[in-house]
Amino acid sequence: VNVRVLRVYLGGLTIKSAEAIAKFLYTNTTIEILDLRHNELGNEGVEALIQPLLSQNQTVKSLILKNNKLSHKVATKLGILLNRNNALEELHLGHNEIGVKGMRTIAPSVFRRLKKLHLAHNHLKARGITLLASELQGRRHHLTFLDLTCNQIGPKGMETLEYWLMVRNDTILQQLWVGSNDLGPSCGSMFSSILEYNSTLTEIRLGGNQLGDDGTCDLAQGP
16 A cells, blocks of 8 residues: 555444444554545544554654544544654644543643644634743744634734744744634734744734734834
8 A cells, every 4th residue: 555645534434434443553564644524423432542542653743633523532532642642743733622621631742843733613712822932932843834714812822822933943934823712902012922922923814803903003103
């Protein structure tokens, strides 16, 4: 088998399929991208998938689990995965229910090897963002892409991100997606500060917020 990319999305997959794929992963040494988005794997299905990635399989670089009915209960296994797996560079958990409780478990392991982390639509709110940023603050990490779209982080959560992204030599983040996060006019000056002090960001997505004229003018004053 020479297949490097396996995409099975919108397939109605449940734990039964997850167990079959897990069995396959125990012996496969070629799959680098495993895309199972928009299925019904659930916590138990994903826990089954993780098992081979904790031992024999060290080739999967991208694990896409978007919209799979996941909750905070799977976070412990995901944290173990991030700690033990030496290959995983991208983890996509968008459109699930990880929440603040799940982020409390996952955040301490994000800095180890991940380059891309997708967390859109996970009810993280300001507290979840604070948990993530505090774990990354002052630590060497590899994260270049972070999607926090639609998590109701508000100005308070944005303050935490601002502080993290303004610390020189502390981040290599290149892409930050924070659309639809209840960010109002007061956040414009935060982005202005980020643009002034951060030298690594190349893309910021802000759509769906209400910066208004005042916030946008503050942002545009930039460096």
